[in-house]
Amino acid sequence: MTPSPPPSRSSRSPLPDGLPIPSEDDFTSRLRSPAVAARVGLWLGISFGVCFLTGLISHYAQNGNQPIPFPASPFWGYRVTQGLHVISGTAAIPLLLVKLWAVYPRLFQSMPWGNVRAMAVTGLERLSIAVLVAGGVFMLLTGLLNTAQWYPWSFSFRPTHYAVAWVTIGALVVHIAVKLPVIRDALTGDVEDTTHDRPSAVETGALSRRGLLRTTWAATGIAVLATAGSTVPFLRNVSVLAVRTGDGPQGVPINRSARAAQVTMEEGGAGWTLDVVNGEGVATSWSRSDLEQLTQRTETLPIACVEGWSASAEWTGVRLRDLLDAAGVPTGTDLRMVSLQKRYAFGVTELQGNFADADKTLVALKLNGEDLSLDHGYPARLIAPNRPGVLQTKWLTSVEVI
Amino acid sequence: MGGVSTTRSALGALGLLVGVYGAYLLLSRQDLDQLLSAAIWLAGGVLVHDGLVALAALGLVALGARLLPAAARTPAAVGFVVLGSITILAIPMLGRFGAKDDNATLLDRNYGLGWLGIVVLVVAAVLVASVLRARSGGRAAGPATGTDVEGDPS
Structure with a gap:
């Protein structure tokens, strides 16, 4: 374990003193690393991809105007795609929470004040992240609330959920483009690899990186099992949080x-x-x-x-x-x-x-x-x-x- | 930006195009009041996560590191991730906010009981794992220091 270098304060933003805003270096857990973020991010990206594609199918199926007619077979097709849509969205909730936890220190990343070009690049990247996080949270939140038919907002659900899906997937593709070298290194390297870690991310805690990843997969699996009974009949008795038992008149x-x-x-x-x-x-x-x-x-x-x-x-x-x-x-x-x-x-x-x-x-x-x-x-x-x-x-x- | 590969540039341009199309869809199909509401929910989600959920997680982890015996920290951390995410997911069902009195087939379970069942199972598993770790003499109880008091630079 390499000793932690003293946190650099020189590049902190010129905010007034007294505001309790931490710096990136205050976060010391070695779990908050690209090796963890990329692995959780891979599955989060897959679930967002499944959500997006199945969502496009659902949106098209509901369209009055269909240049290419939506097929009438297989008869179970929409049941499967829309079930997948909600299942993958539900799976994404624990994944997104852990992903955001792993990258949370980046929120306090210092701006390269003074260097205009560097500021522009950093600013644009952070803007794309802001759009991605806002869109990702919005999609999962509005989707979850829609399954429970809870609409505490005044926008129209379907066009908004649809439009923000495009925004979110766009921001996700930009994010992947920006991070591609780090993602590639992280996913091909060992989970314990520290090449791309922040200098302060050296402290071991209660969980190992593998432990956190396994925990995340477990939480994701439990989230799916607890809800998927709304659409998967044999999970009815297991899905204690499903919005429907499947029973009715x-x-x-x-x-x-x-x-x-x-x-x-x-x-x-x-x-x-x-x-x-x-x-x-x-x-x-x-x-x-x-x-x-x-x-x-x-x-x-x-x-x-x-x-x-x-x-x-x-x-x-x-x-x-x-x-x-x-x-x-x-x-x-x-x-x-x-x-x-x-x-x-x-x-x-x-x-x-x-x-x-x-x-x-x-x-x-x-x-x-x-x-x-x-x-x-x-x-x-x-x-x-x-x-x-x-x-x-x-x-x-x-x-x-x- | 000479070091940026063609793949990445193309991917970035594609993402931008897709995002701009989404923004156009968002802005062109609803009136101003609806857009304002969407904007509030878009920004609100980030603010609630970054300002509340993330801080609550930091606080609870710090608290756990201080209060829990070493043998219990790893199982408790696992339990925290599982129960934390499941509980956030369960809020709309637990509150039954979307329930309709003319439709008994919607939200037709005892969600409090179901959620409690998950809590009992997870807490029991955490307790069993903690006791087993304590009995095995701390060898499996994780790092001896066990301090995970993040965000505490002192």
């Missing part, structure tokens, strides 16, 4: 209740019809008993919510394509699905032609063998494969050619 959780959407049982009663409006504006109407007379199909499809939870169920009803054929709607036609719901978004959604034509796409009348409950969309709802839950229109009242 007729064996399936709900996201928006009929009460919240202001839909009543009467509206779906005797007067209700499902109107399919074709390209000429001619409507064909079916009452619920009309629909029950048609060929009934049963499909096992998941409800996969954008908030990450999902549950598989058996849906019975009429194949949407059968209704479209009867109404004279050609294949490949994009449709507008209209709900009875009066409040909140997604009362009217678009259903792309490839989804409308998919064999598994149903106008469901039953869930797990029983008539749909009102909260599940009575008298009829859309259920399509590989589709975000918010677009599985409940309380369906009309299907219109766009």
Whole structure:
């Protein structure tokens, strides 16, 4: 162990005396080193990458305008990508906390006062770090709160989470570019290597570097196990912090209740019809008993919510394509699905032609063998494969050619 | 910047481009009040971490180093990292802030009990490991000095 050189105070910022601001050299733990930061950072970067890609998929799946149609198969695709999105975001929380802990002394890095060029370079690098940390914390925090449907802010979640994702990934790529030589050395070298350490980072403590890394992996694993049961059925009994048990009326959780959407049982009663409006504006109407007379199909499809939870169920009803054929709607036609719901978004959604034509796409009348409950969309709802839950229109009242 | 490789320059330029696109998306799709709220949450996250969470961690680690017997420090440090991150993660569930009285399927667990279960398991593991380390005569109890009082330059 090399002795710690006396901390250099000459380059400290010209702040007024008396402010208790530490310098980088006051942090002496040898755990706060690039060897640790790069190893945790690698996994943090991977989890951010998975979050970003799965997030792009989810955002695209919800877009009305899709130049390349989102595929209707595999039917479990969105369930997997959105489950991964939330799982990797959850895994990133312990990783980010340890990563920030490992690099915390850099917050107090001195500015090279006087040298304008060096100040500009340092300033720009620190600005990119500020953006990265702000974006990273923001993404994980807003994502976590969204899974628990807690919105203590006035910005719109989806566009903001989406835009800040691009900002954060951009700042992450810049950060990797800046640190590439150090990252390469740290990851190819031994974990005990001290080449890039700050001079003061020499003190051994309760944990070794390997010990801290193993602890971090353990915390990450526990965080995943404690929450992933919302979407991974066999973890249900282990995930004590999961936002959903996966249970609910007729064996399936709900996201928006009929009460919240202001839909009543009467509206779906005797007067209700499902109107399919074709390209000429001619409507064909079916009452619920009309629909029950048609060929009934049963499909096992998941409800996969954008908030990450999902549950598989058996849906019975009429194949949407059968209704479209009867109404004279050609294949490949994009449709507008209209709900009875009066409040909140997604009362009217678009259903792309490839989804409308998919064999598994149903106008469901039953869930797990029983008539749909009102909260599940009575008298009829859309259920399509590989589709975000918010677009599985409940309380369906009309299907219109766009 | 002659020493900077082409790979790094290209990567840096790509990152900048992606970030600027994100900033454009952020600024062009919402009104001023919403942007202000987003700005507060962006800056607030950094301030709360750097000013509160990091300081609390420093304080707790210093406290643990002073109060805990040598044999307990390593297990306690492991327990602290695990419980600290799990507890931060559990706040939205523990508070049930997003619960809705018309939807019994959301936040439908006893999260206090679940969190307590994790705490009990981790604390039990820390205690067992500490006792085992104490019995093995301190050989496995980490560095004899064991002082990890960071940020205390005295």
